[in-house]
Amino acid sequence: MLVVDDDEVIRQLITVNLTLEGFEAHTASDGQDCLDRIREVDPVLVTLDVMMPRLDGWETAARLRHDPETRHIKIVLITARAQDEDRRRGFDIGVDAYLTKPFDPAELIEIVHDLAKAGA
Template sequence: MNALPARVLVVEDDEMIRELIRLNLELEGFEVFTAVDGQDCIDRVDHIAPHVVVLDVMMPRLDGWTVAEHLLARRNELACRIVLVTARAQEEDRRHGERIGVDAYMTKPFDPDALVEIVRELLEGEQE
């Protein structure tokens, strides 16, 4: 019997990037949900119960930093891993991500295959 596919929530305000990520993850067999901004993510995360959240940093309503901190504060009940994908490539931004406890940090432009690999590695780490 096959296990259910892992659920990934992609939170990105740029529709083209959101769809690119969604398509690449779906092609790899993940069940993908999308949110258009941070507030949309917060509103839907309990219903979706994602295994991984791929999260843009610069978004309207709620930015990715705020959303990541919210999700991490609820890590025991949500049990999701967080990948930040952002145009903010400064070392201080990367360190901020490490400080708040995100699992991975990718800068735009990014290789979709590399993102899929990071998601896969995070999920494999959960199963160990």
């Protein structure tokens, strides 16, 4: 798993929850950091914030989807952007799930388990 968020507290919250469930979690501080690390980490799933410096989550997700080497990676957007238009934009890009902040860690874990099974 690769946890991508510019907020260190959110990154740690997600990482701790994934680790407690037995997942190996790596972190990235923004979209560019994610793209720089993606091949090194080779994650099954990426959790991705939308509003980040350097490269936002929309563009990061689009680049992951358009690259033949990364298009198989499951993407969960975790964002404060809760409008229907934002959700549609995410699903149009091809994300697999969309969670709004504040989120329930149990819901995130359920989504991750479901997507990890689907990707296996």
